[in-house]
Every structure is written in structure tokens, then in C-alpha cells.
Amino acid sequence: MAATYKDIQKMTGLSLSTISKYFNGGNVRPDNAEAIKRAASELDYRVNSFAQSLRTQKSKTVGVLLPDLTNTFHAQIISGVSLDLMHAGYGVIVGSFGESEESMDDAVEFLLSKMVDGLVVVPTAAGRLPVALQSASNGHPPVVVLDRTPSDDVDSVTVDNERAGLDVGRLLLAHGHRSIGILAGPQGLSSTSQRAAGVLSAFSEVGADVPDANVVHTALSVEQARQAAHGLLTRTDRPTSIFATNSELTVGAAIAIRELQLELPGDLSMVGFDNVDFARALPPGLDIVVQPVPEIAHAAAELLLARMEHAQDGQVAHRVLQCSMMRGASVGAPPLAVRSVR
Amino acid sequence: MAATYKDIQKMTGLSLSTISKYFNGGNVRPDNAEAIKRAASELDYRVNSFAQSLRTQKSKTVGVLLPDLTNTFHAQIISGVSLDLMHAGYGVIVGSFGESEESMDDAVEFLLSKMVDGLVVVPTAAGRLPVALQSASNGHPPVVVLDRTPSDDVDSVTVDNERAGLDVGRLLLAHGHRSIGILAGPQGLSSTSQRAAGVLSAFSEVGADVPDANVVHTALSVEQARQAAHGLLTRTDRPTSIFATNSELTVGAAIAIRELQLELPGDLSMVGFDNVDFARALPPGLDIVVQPVPEIAHAAAELLLARMEHAQDGQVAHRVLQCSMMRGASVGAPPLAVRSVR
DNA sequence: CTGTTAGCGCCTTCAT
């Protein structure tokens, strides 16, 4: 059995309230403090956080919820958020659902039943908030939404995706490209859609038409992206450039390119997203858009801490950060003639 | 305020114990059940898991602890473990520490104070179990250790690392290589050390000597691996092959190879570890060792569930699974003459 | 099948 105050009481003869005060930083006579300390370590005492939270109605814990632990980008972010939060004295419990709305709801229920003091959520691609969190005034704990923006009335941290897309488009245009294929992720996913939209508006600025067929929607999986890229790149009117709008899509596109033995940037120019290490390893060095991961994590932690410690008042905050480009060597002039593959 | 049984009691007039029985699947008269159900949904009732766990001394929750959420291999495993565990009715809370022993201990304390019913742990590279878990008989919840084996008296799931290394060595030898550089991870990390040892014994089987200087120890970071690989590959007596013993080290090596503009397998043969998508994307297709991730996850979940549901009896279990090779095209004959770089 | 009661471990007035 785990030790409790009562056990310490037996060893020290002190009252429960004194022991409690000791553990909560109150004033206790030095000799008593010493006695409690000794007893505690002797008994391997550990506070029972259930009892504590039941009593105080606070868990000093925040929940982090994301679609997929396997996504390196999300993993990096929550890794940063966790650090900040732990630093502020909060425990962090991470849960994942599988891009399925139903299990997202279950996961939220689970966290709420743990009475988390706050929640960081990356919603499903479909862009719906968990039902339990939908009514802002329903007394649920504060929530910060990351990466994807399902609704206006909840705090969020996102990046300027449209702008990032615009930059990508302009880069490719500057190199002379007038055709592009875009791996645009799932229909309705705000982040990837906005990135694609940015490219499209850059192209339309110069009157370069991008046919609908060049914007391919898939789930956020490497394999689906590979297939989509394969389809795009084996067309006779293959685009001279390709843009992958997130990390999985980037990897999938790279696989297709390797399988088709296309050379970057000789046969094709490519711009990817997010995956710095991958971009550095892939010959000839991949041009990618990089999100400011540490800043995103920081902003999220900051927003949430503010809500948890001060009252639930104040305006809804939408922090929007800027991406940057990490240049590689995968963007060059379009080929004079499209070399056929397969 | 969150609703409690009392609120339901006020609405239905039923007693607390009837309400409790309803929520715990006991026999309740249909009309009463209906009334409770209505009241609960009306009040948006959610069980307070603190009170519940305080009372039952069970949290129906297991903790998963790993060094780094960012490690894709670990992320994949715990993703699988979580699924199995949730399926069995357990909640999962994931915590990470940063390869630091101290924060590992803190994280364990945190999880224990949450009274988790079981623990899945990937220990620090140094191979030490969290202090709180060291005395097997200390009444702590059951623990399953993954990937790294710090101790014999706790259940574990690992792969046959030495055998994997042996296979890699033999593959390279069969292609005619007699020299190899090994990125062997941190000193004392069981997994990567065993993989390196396997290669060494394969080479010694045929009397090929591998100088100590060719076995390079670094932390498990992409950047450190890149630097180490760079050093190895710019030596005048550069080895004709290189083996990276885990996923980060694989990516780091690939970056160095790209930077030095070495061609795989013309200038150098390479075998990596774990990262399937990466291996498929990297030209010309990377030969890697693949761990049976789903099986590892399954075995871990199974072992832990058995310990949690049945008594703490029985022998300590060490499940050892076999890896397989995923062939790419990065292993070929050694170059006739070593082309100098830089 | 339902109600009454006691208590899980802790914190928090309120006295002393």
C-alpha cells in the first residue's frame, strides 16, 4: 500500500494538518519539518494526486490532444509545449486519436474526466472541435487550438499559411515555372488548403493558369501522397514543379520522384514542408517551408497559462506566426522538354 | 461547476448508490435508468475520475514514458501500444523526458502520483531504470521496458539486435566490403551497442579487422551523427561502407553523404535502421533494418495487461523479436579506388 | 432493486 498522511502521523505524532502544511510550503517548526521529511522518505511517501485534486478541484495538469503521435511536426510542437508547461508546474498528459472524430471525442472525454486545467488541441482534419468543447461558455477548461482553425471563438496559434504558399509560388515563378502540381492534403483542412491557395494566387498574379487537376487532395499519409504524386508525375503534361503542403506529403512526393527516377531539379523542381532533417538529407537538398516550431510551442503555452492563471476573461486570441523558407537546391529552371517517364 | 451525483439525485429523487450502480452497469429499473440517463445528459454529467480512483484505488490508466516524443520509432510504438490499451479499456497518458535521468525520475513520480495501473517505459540511453521503479518488490505498478534493457528483473520487449547487426555485416561482406564505419550511438546504450557488436562479429568471422576508430559513439541526435559521419567519410582511409544503428543516426549519415556528394552505392555502401519512409525516399533507395513495430507494440500491451489483470506473479518475461531487412539499392560492390572528397 | 452509511487521502477553515 502507498503511504499516506496517516502513516506519517503515526511516525511523527503530528497532526494531519501540520503535515499537509509542510507539504504545501506553510510554516512548520524546523524540528517538525525534519521529522516529517524523514518519515516521508522512509515510507517512500508520494502525494495521492487524486485526493489532492478532488479536494482542490485543480489537477495542475493540462491535456494535449493530437491526431497522430507519429506526425513529426506535431510531435515537435507538443514536445516544446510540454517543456514550457512543466516548467510552469503543470503536468502534461498527451493523448492521440486517429484523425477520427469519434475517438477525438472520446479522448476529450477522457481528459475532461481527469479534470485537466487546460487543453491544447490539434483538431481533426475535418476541422471540427470536439463536441465537449464546442460551447465556449460551457464551463470547460481553457483551450488553445493549434495548426488548424476550426472556429473563431477559441484561442489559436497558427501560421500564415497563405503567405507561405504565396512565397513558394513566387519562388517557382521566378525560376521560370508556369506549371505546378500541388499535393493539397484533405479537402477542408485549413492549413494545407491555405498553402495551396497561396500558390494559386501567386500563379494567377502572373496569369499562369493552374488546372484543377493539378491540385490533388489526399489524406495526410505518405502512401497516399506517393500515389498521388506518382499519378501527377506520369501524366504526359506533367507539371514542371511540385509543391507538397505538409511533412507526410513531402515524403510521399519524394518517394514517387525517386521511384520514377526523376532528377531534382533537372527534371522537376520541388518545394516541401516542415521536415528539416529530411530536406537536408534528400539530394540535392530540398527547398522547404519551415514553420517556427519553438515559437508556436511557446505561444501556445503562453496563451494557455494566461487563461488558466488569470480569469477566463479577455478577448479570444489568434496568434499568427510567419514561416520561412529553407533553401536547398531542388528548385531550378524548368526543363526545356519534359522527359517522359515509365 | 461540473455536475455530480447529487445534482442527478435532485433531478431524479433516486439515491446516490442507485445512480452509481447505473453508471457501473448494475441492475437498475428501466424507468429509473431512463431518468438517470436523461438527467445526466441534461446536466452534461461526467464522472469525476479523481473521486472514482480515490475510492477504487485504480485509475484504469497506464503511463507511457519515453525519452523523446520526437523519435519516430518510439512514437510509432507507443502509438500502437496506446491503441491496444485503449481497446482494453485503459486510458493512456504519455510523458517524455529528455534523455535526462533526473527528468525521467520526475516524470515517473508524476505518473505514480496519478496512480497509473501500469507503466511502459523506454529508459534513458544510460540504461538506468527510474529510481522509483528499481526495487521490483516495492509495490509499484507493473512495468514493461521497451527497446532498451536496463535490468533483468523487469518484463521487457526488445529485438534481437545482435542478430540484426550480424545480418548487416554479412550482407556487406557478401558484396565484397572489408571495411566499415559504424555510427554506434551512445556508449552503454544496449540496442545500438548490440547492433554494432553484431557487425563486428560478422567481420571477425571472416578475419576482417575493424579498427576501433571506425566505431563512432555519439548521442542520438541527427546533428551529432552528421558530424560523426562527416569525420568518418573525410578520412583518407575512408571505409567503403557505413552502418547507422538507429533512425536519427541514419538521417545524420545521409545528410553527411549528401553534403559530401558521395554517391550510393558507387562511392559508398550504406545500411540504416528503422526509418522506412525515409529509406524509400532517399535515392537510390536505402537498405535498412526494419523492426517489427506492430509486433513490439502488441507484445508490450499484452505483457502489461497480463500483469495488471492477473496477479503480480509469474516469471519475468523477456520477449525478443526478430528484425528484417528492407532492401534498397544502397549496398553494392566497394569502389575500386576511394574517390577523395573535399 | 433501492437507500443508508462510511470512508478513500487530502486540504482548509476554525479554534487553540
Place this chain on the structure above:
DNA sequence: ATGAAGGCGCTAACAG
């Protein structure tokens, strides 16, 4: 500075 008492929300006897 310390002690006594009550209760957070829930479950598990036990009675009815």
C-alpha cells in the same frame, strides 16, 4: 505553530 473536524465525489458493504 498546531490540532480537530468537515467534506470534495464516488463506491461498496449492508439493510431493507
